[in-house]
Amino acid sequence: MTRAQSRHPDRVAIIGGGPGGYEAALVAAQLGARVTVVESAGPGGSAVLTDCVPSKTLIATAELMTEVEGANELGVLIGDGGVVVDLVRVNERVKRLALAQSVDIGSRLARDGIDVVRGRGRLESPERVVVERADGDTQVLEADAVLVATGAAPRTLASAQPDGERILTWEQVYDLTEEPSRMIVVGSGVTGAEFASAYNALGIDVVLVSSRDRVLPGEDADAAEVLEDVLIRRGMTVLGRSRMESVVRHGDSVTVTLTDGRTVEGSHCLLALGSVPNTDGLGLEEAGVALDERGFVTVDRVSRTTARGVYAAGDCTGVLMLASVAAMQGRIAMWHFLGDAVSPLDLKKVSSNVFTAPEIATVGWSQQAVDAGEIAAEVVMLPLSGNPRAKMQGVRDGFVKLFARPGTGIVVGGVVVGPRASELIHPVSLAVAESLTADQVAQAFTVYPSNSGSIAEAARRLHRG
Structure with a gap:
């Protein structure tokens, strides 16, 4: 009772x-x-x-646009007019x-x-x-x-005050009544990366201002590298090691001034400076x-x-x-x-996801912790490009990474980069939560062909006879 x-x-x-x-x-x-x-x-x-x-609803539309982008390769031809996004709708x-x-x-x-x-x-x-x-x-x-x-x-700064029209926080972007001609996103953490990826997929010119060496400095380095490469390939401008000093509005445009004196001009600026x-x-x-x-x-x-x-x-x-x-x-x-x-x-049992394209999902111990000697673990990483289902879907970018304890083989962490990684991380989360071994994960049936097959394959490669 x-x-x-x-x-x-x-x-x-x-x-x-x-x-x-x-x-x-x-x-x-x-x-x-x-x-x-x-x-x-x-x-x-x-x-x-x-x-x-709201942000994940916006991203759902962006996901559809990302899939449409690769339609030609799958034999689906889209007319000369292409697919148009009505941001107001x-x-x-x-x-x-x-x-x-x-x-x-x-x-x-x-x-x-x-x-x-x-x-x-x-x-x-x-x-x-x-x-x-x-x-x-x-x-x-x-x-x-x-x-x-x-x-x-x-979080806002005295030198970068949102006005709800041109200089925006992530809570204000849903009141936009026109499509930005150039969106400057300041901040390359999870929030900044998600919005930059979404607006890029919606066909908007995006500049991502990052004060760090790479996007997503708090995430798996291999995953962040894949994402940054994809974003640049899709036409995004990524300014690394570029700290924002101020954001000023001039009528229908904004100017972002960096601490090194450079300026970036755009129609709108989204502040993603933390909370x-x-x-x-x-x-x-x-x-x-x-x-x-x-x-x-x-x-x-x-x-x-x-x-x-x-x-x-x-x-x-x-x-x-x-x-x-x-x-x-x-x-x-x-x-x-x-x-x-x-x-x-x-x-250590919390699974999380970055809703970019591709998505980045993680659970448990990280590569950074392994490299720093905080935990001993064997690591296997498999690119999705070798997965038969991924090939059928036209997926080239992404991977599955598993961490397992030497000796016992208990799975202590994992990373999934790819479409719907937020769904694909769940079997790894179960393994971490229940202290399953790589062999136990490997011996569970997966559907063929499926992207989850790469998780079982990575687990098989962690087997030690």
């Missing part, structure tokens, strides 16, 4: 209705708690309304789907008896949340546990919740903060900015508080 079932219902207040918040709410309600979610934007939060769902669909997803989440919360309050919440104490409601009223929530899941916002946590004005430190030097909430592996009864989940913790991690942190918090079985968060 859980704690919630043994006496009166526990009262749970959740500040933030994104993946960390609404998934936690569903778990808490399932375990018998009385749950209230406070959200200013709407069910799903910014992840659903302005961030993850694309953005209308993006916003429509985001809103529909938010409505679906709100309906699910209502079905489970969860109260949703539109407004902004702050901690008056670890047991008390004050809500400034959207209707102007103030509401006080007494709580046995509080979950802070307020997310993060796009800052939404933790100001929440009364966190006054309630005993510690923040790090960047303002992120400090949490342990079961989502506890330094204040008793206060948990935190999602991007406001800075642990790993993925919707899947936010959701798991929220679930773990409620399982822990309500006395259900719980396993601490293990980041």
Whole structure:
């Protein structure tokens, strides 16, 4: 019997209705708690309304254009007019789907008896949340546990202020009413690379400004090299080792000035400079919740903060900015508080994906960790160009890479680069999560022909008799 079932219902207040918040709410309600979610934007939060769902919807259109690009090779002839993208219609669909997803989440919360309050919440104490409601009223929530899941916002600089028209954050691009003639993307991390790849596939001239040696400096180096080569081959201009100093608008154009004095002219500029946590004005430190030097909430592996009864989940913790991690942190918090079985968060079992073309999916230990001697592992990498299904599909770029422990052969990590890598990484994730050996992976049947066959082939090559 859980704690919630043994006496009166526990009262749970959740500040933030994104993946960390609404998934936690569903778990808490399932375990018998009385749950209230406070959200200013709407069910799903910014992840659903302005961030993850909209960006991946835009990218879905870009994926179609990427496939069309190779149609001739597959014997599909497209007329002289080619295929034209109507960016306004694309953005209308993006916003429509985001809103529909938010409505679906709100309906699910209502079905489970969860109260949703539109407004902004702050901690008056670890047991008390004050809500400034959207209707102007103030509401006080007494709580046995509080979950802070307020997310993060796009980082901006004084020298590069977005105006929502020509200089944009990734939350503002869906209001574009004209197709950019030249989009300058500043920042080559995951967000910058995804948008640059998407707009490039949509037929827009893109310049990617990267302060590092290569795109995606935090990802597998072999994967990043494949992506950069593909982007350049498709006509993108990639400016490496180029740090932005300022962005200025001049009427219908923008000028990006680099620290070495060079300038880049375009019609629009997308700022992808990272994120800052939404933790100001929440009364966190006054309630005993510690923040790090960047303002992120400090949490342990079961989502506890330094204040008793206060948990935190999602991007406001800075642990790993993925919707899947936010959701798991929220679930773990409620399982822990309500006395259900719980396993601490293990980041080495998290699979992630960069939604570029090709996609880059990873899980477990990385090549960088192997090279640095943090873990001993044998590595096998197979190019997809040798896979029969990939040949049929006209896929030339990409690979499968597996890491396995010497001796035991246990799979501890993997990388997949190619179309739908986000789907193809799942068998590797299962292997890592369940400590399967390369032999066990190799001996599971795969469909012939299939891209997943390359995972089994890589595992076979890790066999040691």
